[in-house]
Amino acid sequence: xxxxxxxxxxxxxxxxxxxxxxxxxxxxxxxxxxxxxxxxxxxxxxxxxxxxxxxxxxxxxxxxxxxxxxxxxxxxxxxxxxxxxxxxxxxxxxxxxxxxxxxxxxxxxxxxxxxxxxxxxxxxxxxxxxxxxxxxxxxxxxxxxxxxxxxxxxxxxxxxxxxxxxxxxxxxxxxxxxxxxxxxxxxxxxxxxxxxxxxxxxxxxxxxxxxxxxxxxxxxxxxxxxxxxxxxxxxxxxxxxxxxxxxxxxxxxxxxxxxxxxxxxxxxxxxxxxxxxxxxxxxxxxxxxxx
Numbered sequence: 001x002x003x004x005x006x007x008x009x010x011x012x013x014x015x016x017x018x019x020x021x022x023x024x025x026x027x028x029x030x031x032x033x034x035x036x037x038x039x040x041x042x043x044x045x046x047x048x049x050x051x052x053x054x055x056x057x058x059x060x061x062x063x064x065x066x067x068x069x070x071x072x073x074x075x076x077x078x079x080x081x082x083x084x085x086x087x088x089x090x091x092x093x094x095x096x097x098x099x100x101x102x103x104x105x106x107x108x109x110x111x112x113x114x115x116x117x118x119x120x121x122x123x124x125x126x127x128x129x130x131x132x133x134x135x136x137x138x139x140x141x142x143x144x145x146x147x148x149x150x151x152x153x154x155x156x157x158x159x160x161x162x163x164x165x166x167x168x169x170x171x172x173x174x175x176x177x178x179x180x181x182x183x184x185x186x187x188x189x190x191x192x193x194x195x196x197x198x199x200x201x202x203x204x205x206x207x208x209x210x211x212x213x214x215x216x217x218x219x220x221x222x223x224x225x226x227x228x229x230x231x232x233x234x235x236x237x238x239x240x241x242x243x244x245x246x247x248x249x250x251x252x253x254x255x256x257x258x259x260x261x262x263x264x265x266x267x268x269x270x271x272x273x274x275x276x277x278x279x280x281x282x283x284x285x286x287x288x289x290x291x
């Protein structure tokens with residue numbers, strides 16, 4: 001397919017590699033054009049604007065937050081005014097439920113289609129084409145987008161015809177990740193202060209009761225205090241927690257644990273953690289324990 005890809009951060013770049021391997025004709029755009037160099041060297045075409053990336057069958061966006069997606073969609077030379085009638089905007093970004101609903105309405109008014117397809121997986125997973133992709137939207141555009149989604153993911157998980165449902169699932173899943181990392185952080189801080197072998201603890205727990213990818217990925221990062229470079233940057237974790245809380249508030253669903261996690265992220269950012277991975281919640285737990 002003829003695919004545009006907007007947003008070439010760590011995740012977007014990996015997704016671009018997967019799309020090229022899948023044989024798609026890829027056009028890429030990033031505000032900092034030099035981030036496209038490696039993909040262009042592998043056969044992608046460089047777009048000069050978001051509009052220039054909207055000339056094909058669909059455009060995939062993978063940007064940091066609501067503001068960035070609003071800019072490339074609604075701004076001058078944006079997606080909305082340049083995507084062809086009947087073409088598809090696939091949003092892989094972690095965005096608010098409210099913005100997903102607005103994008104659904106605005107694309108429909110323009111005769112276009114909107115599919116939410118946020119992803120689970122760190123950058124190396126994206127580069128390997130092994131993401132888990134949540135897909136929601138009208139049946140026809142989701143089916144038409146499937147060759148692109150399958151190029152980027154090991155499995156596409158359907159969540160119905162309302163695009164914002166996939167965004168709510170993504171926010172709920174990320175909240176579970178953050179809660180697991182916080183539990184690890186506090187447990188490891190407790191053992192470290194008592195002088196108990198935290199590495200042995202992690203080895204035992206991640207091979208028995210908690211033998212799940214999240215614990216296996218983040219526990220070693222915390223025990224080794226390996227927080228940079230980030231695979232999942234702390235500011236994005238803070239943003240996603242705020243979005244989960246906003247979704248809860250809109251539905252009158254209390255999320256007290258999410259409120260705690262939000263405060264831990266704020267404490268991390270206040271300590272200069274903008275360049276840290278979310279695993280640096282372990283640093284906050286240790287400092288709060290006096291270490």
